[in-house]
Amino acid sequence: MRNFILGVVVTLAVLILGGLGAALLGFLPTNANATPPRFEAHIAMSAVDASADKRASKANSPVLPSAENLIDGMKIYTMNCAGCHGGLDRKPSPQAGSFYPPVPQFVMHPSDDPDWHNNYIIRNGIRYTGMPAWDKVLSEQDIWKVTLFLSHMEKLPPPAQEFWKTTVGVAPPAGGEEHDEHEGHEHH
Ligand code: HEC
Numbered sequence: 001m002r003n004f005i006l007g008v009v010v011t012l013a014v015l016i017l018g019g020l021g022a023a024l025l026g027f028l029p030t031n032a033n034a035t036p037p038r039f040e041a042h043i044a045m046s047a048v049d050a051s052a053d054k055r056a057s058k059a060n061s062p063v064l065p066s067a068e069n070l071i072d073g074m075k076i077y078t079m080n081c082a083g084c085h086g087g088l089d090r091k092p093s094p095q096a097g098s099f100y101p102p103v104p105q106f107v108m109h110p111s112d113d114p115d116w117h118n119n120y121i122i123r124n125g126i127r128y129t130g131m132p133a134w135d136k137v138l139s140e141q142d143i144w145k146v147t148l149f150l151s152h153m154e155k156l157p158p159p160a161q162e163f164w165k166t167t168v169g170v171a172p173p174a175g176g177e178e179h180d181e182h183e184g185h186e187h188h
Helices: 002-022 037-056 067-080 115-124 140-152 158-170
Strands: none
Touching: 037 115, 067 140, 067 158, 115 140
């Protein structure tokens, strides 16, 4: 029994030191311009979902999805998020695939996650990815406005649709359109 336990401890130590050694000797890739394997993307996204589920408040938005608030959300998105997540012109951001994991392109593939989930992620960011926390940059109200914009992109009230069309010359996505699968990104 004693030898068995010793065997387990030694094996674990060898694995941990081997992993550390491989990392410190430069054997692990650290480049961002690669596509994560499916299993890795799946495990990582499930971990993010489970962590948000455990920590996020499930409170409803204190901000109403009025045309005015959604237009504010659209402006906040364009100024802070479009560079990574894709602009209102419905073209992918040139750097979409330059992050590891890649950046979800929300205008091309609108988010179907609940507002509390997106709100938690926007406020706190996602560790080990390019997704920053916005709690020190945007007010609580503005974080909710951009959260609502993400979930209402395909069902904007007419004044917000009009604003979108006149500012970029392209119509907003309409609900029911066919969406391609998220690239390297699992849907939940
Ligand atoms: C520097 C690039 C960058 C900027 C700027 C950025 N994001 Fe992200 N964002 C990312 C990356 C990369 C991910 C993907 C992380 C992952 O797959 O786990 C992400 C993920 C997300 C998610 C989670 C998607 C999901 O499937 O759960 C939300 C919501 C989000 N971003 C919203 C925003 C909003 C809103 C803004 C602007 C206020 C913003 N992001 C700005 C890079 C960025």
